[in-house]
């Protein structure tokens with residue numbers, strides 16, 4: 001078989017700068033960082049997988065693919081093979097890429113609770129998500145054994161990469177559901193942090209563990225050893241009632257979120273980067289950030305959990321909405337937040353969740369440490 005064109009300079013770049021890229025210290029990782037010959041590549045190898053905090057500014061196109069793994073399949077070799085394929089695809093040396101330039105392609109792979117439980121039911125990632133309010137989820141779109149999240153600046157790349165990985169995975173891996181997503185233009189939040197607007201017009205992804213120390217505390221799993229360097233992903237396809245929301249006066253839309261639509265600033269004042277002041281009141285004693293507003297209901301200190309990293313994508317198929325994606329090192333960060341929102345968050349009546357799953361995002365990998373090798377033989 002003829003192999004896709006190899007680009008030695010690119011391969012050398014990926015080899016030499018893998019560590020620097022993993023640490024996010026090259027200029028190419030800065031928001032808007034691009035090179036005349038295309039977006040900067042992101043190393044697939046290192047202590048952590050790409051596509052969670054790198055590239056810093058998430059690529060504009062995403063494809064999430066969720067699959068089941070047949071009982072007879074040896075999970076260790078399956079994951080090791082996928083990791084190897086990811087390296088070839090990101091390097092542009094895999095023939096299945098059909099000669100497409102991979103650019104800033106990242107692939108992030110996770111395993112579902114059933115596979116984690118088979119290793120050790122006490123491990124993080126072994127628990128399924130419970131049902132929540134405002135759901136209409138077909139059995140096929142709930143859960144799954146394998147997550148493949150593919151992101152790239154070039155919209156054509158993710159479906160080709162997903163096909164290549166399914167091909168590599170073989171007959172024992174059966175696709176369950178997939179979803180594409182797109183990110184709007186990046187709006188600056190604070191140094192090196194940007195966030196896009198969602199289809200409700202609001203800037204989404206402002207609050208989160210953006211600094212390295214916060215990521216160590218709330219995002220990455222510190223242990224036990226088989227999962228150290230991984231994280232827990234939650235993926236929810238949330239269809240949004242755009243017509244009903246758009247019909248509201250802007251002030252009512254802002255009351256739903258608790259932030260200004262145009263600037264992203266909390267309704268308690270300050271800039272987009274300011275912390276919402278949940279105690280601030282009007283002279284007549286009403287909260288500036290309403291009691292049922294999303295930022296109050298979801299606020300980590302009110303819920304009593306750590307910060308989740310939200311890296312969601314907008315979608316227009318099968319309906320306008322948000323493919324909500326969060327990463328956190330404790331599933332309760334998500335479940336306790338949504339439980340609290342379920343009670344009275346003004347945003348939720350505009351949402352219908354039609355797909356839902358959680359995965360253990362595997363620790364990073366390299367040629368010496370194959371993907372999944374800390375968990376599966």
Ligand code: HEM
Pocket residue numbers: 198200202203204205206207236238240257259276294295296298299300308322324334337338341347351
């Ligand atoms: C379609 C559904 C959703 C939309 C459109 C949405 C949108 C937003 C927006 C615009 C903000 C304010 C800006 C920001 O901090 O990024 C926000 C904040 C937040 N959202 Fe959501 N969100 C949705 C669902 C969820 C879900 C399901 C969760 C988790 C269970 C969640 C958790 C949070 C958290 C933790 C914050 C930060 C609150 C703070 O501390 O200020 N959101 N969301």
